[in-house]
Amino acid sequence: MAAAAIALSTNVGESRAQDAPASSAVTVQVGDVVVRGEDDDRGENSRPVLDAQKKPRSIVVIDEKSIERENINRADELQQKIPNYRANNGGTQQSARQTIRWLGVAGGGVGSESPTGYVVDNVFWRYWGFQWMDLFDARSFEVAYGPQGTAGGKNASVGSLIINNRLPSFTPQATIETNFANYSRVIEKVSITGPILDDTLAYRVSFFMDKGDGWIRDQVSGAGYKNTDRWGVRGQLLYVGDDITDRLIFNFNTSHEYNGYNSAPYADTSLFYANGTRPSATWVQNVWKRLGKPILSLDP
Known part of the structure; x- marks a missing residue:
């Protein structure tokens, strides 16, 4: 399957978490951890952040360093870090059946929606095939519990998985990451970012390739079932003005795998x-x- 999407995302406010420096080698003072509010990014009286210590539920923070350290590449790997979240990635046409607290499994064909939303960079992604692909160049993951209404970008009745990818930077940077595994598995990730117009317009181009042999070999055709053969690219333009910040995002993902054998x-x-x-x-x-x-x- 192949899928492409163009999204225009307007960022009015962003959540941030910061740690205060240690006062001594023994005593460490941790700063406030802030998360999105229920009215976040909507209207003049919105609350862009809330104090996590005052939030009446548990908070799970999966930051950029954790993603890199634990090599989280897919939603079904992410589910090991988030209590009560399950990706249910069974294939390109069934991966949207993610659940929160075991709610959200919806029957039906390709055109049906899941009660659990999937939001990438403030844009709701409906089609199941988008959720099947690898997660690359990600900055953080969040889970919004309960009915979201229109405030979460989509009226998901169970909750939403929210993915925030890395933003374009006005400082030139380039990163290359390669992973090797058994069954000839290779994961390659490349990211390039930098300014186009100083302090006004920046770009970011991210690419991933994930290939590996199948672990069940067809003795007649030679095909490797449950193999990995996918790649994707994301291009971003970030505009920073006096009163508004806009981001234009282009995504393309494709997968050619023998995996639809549920x-x-x-x-x-x-x-x-x-x-x-x-x-x-x-x-x-x-x-x-x-x-x-x-x-x-x-x-x-």
């Missing part, structure tokens, strides 16, 4: 009940019934 092997036997009936046929059962071939091992 009804594939997950048992090594064919199940029949005592009265002769059976549940919906699995892949193993279909092979046994139609080809007369029992599958005794699924070891890749």
Whole structure:
């Protein structure tokens, strides 16, 4: 699948978290941690930040350093850091079925929406395929719990996963990151940013490539099932004026993988009940019934 999107994002206020310096080698004073408010970024009386210590619920902060240190690349890896959030990334057409507190799983086809929102740089992304891709050049992750109404950019009834990517910088920078893993897995990330007009217009171009062999090999066609073959690019222009800040964002993602096998092997036997009936046929059962071939091992 391939997907492209152009988004115009206007940033009125941004959340910031800062730590006060240590007063001594023994005593450390931590500054206030601030998070988005319910009325954030909407209207003149909005509250752009709230004191996390006064917020009547637990706060999970996943900052840029944590993302880099723990090598978080996808939403299903992010779910290990956020309590009660589950990505449910089953494929390019089912990855939007993310849940918060086990709520939000919606049935239906490609055109149906999930009650859990997915917001990237203040823009709601509806299509499931967008959420399937790798997360690259990310700055922070947030989870907004409960019904969002229109204040969160989309009337998601369960909550929203909010992703903030790195902004263009007026200081020239370039980063390259390479990861290697088994099954010939390679993840490459490149980011370049700098000014176009000093203190007024800046750009940022980010790229990722994620490839790896499948861990189940088709003995006839040679295809590697559950493989990784995807890449994406994001371009940004940031304008900073006296009264407004605007950002123009272009995203392109593409994936060519053998991964749409949610009804594939997950048992090594064919199940029949005592009265002769059976549940919906699995892949193993279909092979046994139609080809007369029992599958005794699924070891890749």
